[in-house]
Amino acid sequence: MASSSSSVLPLLLFSSLLLLSLPLFEAQQPPIVRGLSWTFYRSSCPNVEKIVRDHLKDVFRRDITQAAGLLRIHFHDCFVRGCDGSVLLDGSEQEAPPNLSLRKEAFRIINDLRAKVHQACGRVVSCADIVAIAARDSVELSGGPKYRVPLGRKDGQHIVTLDETLRNLPPFFGNTSTVLGFFTAKNLDLTDLVALSGGHTIGVGHCSAIVDRLYPIQDPIMERNYADRLKTLCPFPNSTEGSFPLDLRSPNRFDNKYYVDLMNRQSLFRSDQDLYTDTRTKPIVEKYAVDEKAFLDQFVASMVKMGQISVLTGGEGEIRANCSVRNNPVRMPEDGDHDELIRTLVSESSDGDEIEEDGMSAAF
């Protein structure tokens, strides 16, 4: 006994020294918040992850660009009022101005997944969890890392106002200090910012988000030939339509080339490019550009962390029967009238006219 306990102490000392001397870029696994678990649906819906995966494999076989849209929905969901699926509600964040709008097709995919999962298991899996699983699979099925997501989120019952959306989503034209402010407000740090920005290894941006770096004068930081290509795509200061990959080198593959783009000054958004200008984030960009594993490990850790922002668990929230609408819309005195107004506006404007997606126009 005595000898075994005395050998424990040096071991503990040794491992705490190891912790202290961990290299700067070692990804730390975030803690799991109370109410979420790795095995949440083990008995109530053991196949949920397989159902989602199989359906997404089908979807991506036809169109791999849907992966970026699904990843982006999860970012938006988590940044605005926490990962509670409110991004999916008709009349919520998705109705933000066109420059922030999310892909309609991604919402359709989430609702299809919801229908399949509920058909197999009943109404036990939240839309917020389906979004988190779909984002994870979008990463992996695009060639990125495999990772597990803690589950057990509940769906929120509040429609999110446009104003709240704009106050929470980092703008694509912001510099690192500005964007970092949005991250620290969610308890995400500088490393999370650089790693999660790497999600721009897939997806596209539209001219509306690019032209202010081209006209009236070209952003001097942007590499010249790259700027010329963008000008061909977006010939006028008022160009909006054209789209361009966020990662020039491997547009649909989840890898570390996004950081190589930054070092070559070939990135679309100012919020991305500034990560290589800002002296605090530059070394992290340089590290990820040469060490893909360091990036992927940190991306996973940061995604798990982000995926737990202000989640509803246990008896909070609900499990929506339809991801687009609340089960029993609660009429809150302070937001009820606003909800009704938005609902009316949406139903009036939603007959047939598709809102085109606008790429990754918010920084995330």
Ligand SMILES: *[C@@H]1O[C@H](CO)[C@@H](O)[C@H](O)[C@H]1NC(C)=O
């Ligand atoms: C989005 O566009 C609207 C006008 O269409 C503008 O008022 C708003 O500032 C823009 N927001 C961002 C984040 O670019």
Ligand SMILES: *[C@@H]1O[C@H](CO)[C@@H](O)[C@H](O)[C@H]1NC(C)=O
């Ligand atoms: C970042 O942008 C903000 C808002 O435009 C500005 O006040 C600040 O000076 C900028 N910081 C740097 C380092 O450029």
Ligand SMILES: *[C@@H]1O[C@H](CO)[C@@H](O)[C@H](O)[C@H]1NC(C)=O
């Ligand atoms: C955009 O600008 C071009 C050139 O100045 C002009 O010809 C065109 O009419 C403008 N388009 C819109 C939609 O304003």
Ligand SMILES: *[C@@H]1O[C@H](CO)[C@@H](O)[C@H](O)[C@H]1NC(C)=O
């Ligand atoms: C979900 O709700 C939306 C919005 O009310 C509706 O258009 C859609 O048909 C519903 N989906 C299902 C499967 O009921």
